[in-house]
Amino acid sequence: MMKSRRGWAALIAATLTLTLVGCQKREHAGESATERPRIGFLVKMPEQAWFINEQRAATEAGQRLGFDVVNIGVPDGEKTMSAIDNLAAQGAAGFVICAPDVRLGPAIAARARQHGMKFITVDDQLLDASGKPLAEVPHLGLSSYNIGTQVGEALVAEMTRRGWNVAEARALRITSNELPTARERVKGATDVLLKNGMREDQILDAPQRTTDTEGGFNAASPMFAKHGGVKHWLIYALNEESVLGAVRASEQLGIPSENVIGVGINGAGEAHAELSKDRITGFYGTIAVSSTAHGRDTAEHLFRWIKEGTQPPALTETTGVLMTRENWQQVKQELQL
Numbered sequence: 001m002m003k004s005r006r007g008w009a010a011l012i013a014a015t016l017t018l019t020l021v022g023c024q025k026r027e028h029a030g031e032s033a034t035e036r037p038r039i040g041f042l043v044k045m046p047e048q049a050w051f052i053n054e055q056r057a058a059t060e061a062g063q064r065l066g067f068d069v070v071n072i073g074v075p076d077g078e079k080t081m082s083a084i085d086n087l088a089a090q091g092a093a094g095f096v097i098c099a100p101d102v103r104l105g106p107a108i109a110a111r112a113r114q115h116g117m118k119f120i121t122v123d124d125q126l127l128d129a130s131g132k133p134l135a136e137v138p139h140l141g142l143s144s145y146n147i148g149t150q151v152g153e154a155l156v157a158e159m160t161r162r163g164w165n166v167a168e169a170r171a172l173r174i175t176s177n178e179l180p181t182a183r184e185r186v187k188g189a190t191d192v193l194l195k196n197g198m199r200e201d202q203i204l205d206a207p208q209r210t211t212d213t214e215g216g217f218n219a220a221s222p223m224f225a226k227h228g229g230v231k232h233w234l235i236y237a238l239n240e241e242s243v244l245g246a247v248r249a250s251e252q253l254g255i256p257s258e259n260v261i262g263v264g265i266n267g268a269g270e271a272h273a274e275l276s277k278d279r280i281t282g283f284y285g286t287i288a289v290s291s292t293a294h295g296r297d298t299a300e301h302l303f304r305w306i307k308e309g310t311q312p313p314a315l316t317e318t319t320g321v322l323m324t325r326e327n328w329q330q331v332k333q334e335l336q337l
């Protein structure tokens with residue numbers, strides 16, 4: 001009895017000590033948090049592997065350099081505005097953003113100005129009221145047209161390797177024409193196809209409503225159904241998620257994978273999963289870009305701007321490399337994905 005009472009007392013004392021230590025620790029963390037700059041990292045599609053990785057890299061840059069990153073998903077304009085307000089209320093000095101609609105440019109700029117916040121755009125460059133890029137906002141994105149030409153070159157090389165007759169093949173061009181980077185990427189690929197013997201009327205447009213797998217699937221399905229007589233298909237779009245959606249649609253309609261060549265852009269998790277499958281699918285490859293560098297570098301640029309007043313580069317354009325079943329692990333490593 002005595003022993004057990006002493007046991008309880010010891011336990012209570014230990015718990016109290018732990019609680020006190022815990023409180024002290026928390027207080028300490030709270031103190032230092034106010035000294036550390038805080039930034040937001042806002043992305044339009046927080047569930048897409050590209051953006052998940054970008055936010056992870058931003059968070060890691062903060063851990064390394066001494067700032068906190070608040071990661072937020074902003075799927076529409078309203079959520080974007082309230083995210084900026086919330087960040088300001090949390091004492092954030094600025095944010096990096098890939099907005100859900102590039103036409104939100106003037107609204108985002110006004111809201112940032114109102115709160116005295118600095119911001120940088122990543123991936124999708126915002127437009128001003130007249131539809132021109134918001135040039136005064138520092139931007140880091142991929143070199144859209146060049147990467148598009150790499151898509152076109154990969155499609156042509158693989159079509160040649162498979163010995164297809166160009167005159168009989170068709171290309172499914174999935175479009176997101178309201179997004180300038182999407183337009184440029186797709187144009188780069190189209191120009192290469194036209195230079196290599198495809199006629200404009202062999203390229204079939206499939207406008208997508210959303211720039212994800214579902215958007216690609218929904219855009220592609222009716223096109224494959226409508227053109228059932230076509231044997232050989234090339235597929236391209238602004239990103240690999242859209243191409244993967246179209247490849248799934250081709251499978252659902254029973255088109256054999258050896259008759260499909262899809263090439264995407266991004267090189268993120270969805271592509272790794274697809275390229276590591278035992279089964280060879282119509283998804284031939286993707287132009288991989290370092291989402292790690294996009295997240296890390298934009299966060300670091302913003303941090304230095306806030307902390308040291310160093311103006312970020314006005315425009316940074318990143319490059320890509322073809323990732324296929326053969327080299328995806330190596331490319332993944334090289335791009336630090």
Ligand code: FCA
Pocket residue numbers: 048050098123124142181211238239265266
């Ligand atoms: C756009 C696309 C993303 C990614 C990014 C770099 O935002 O929607 O999938 O390609 O550009």
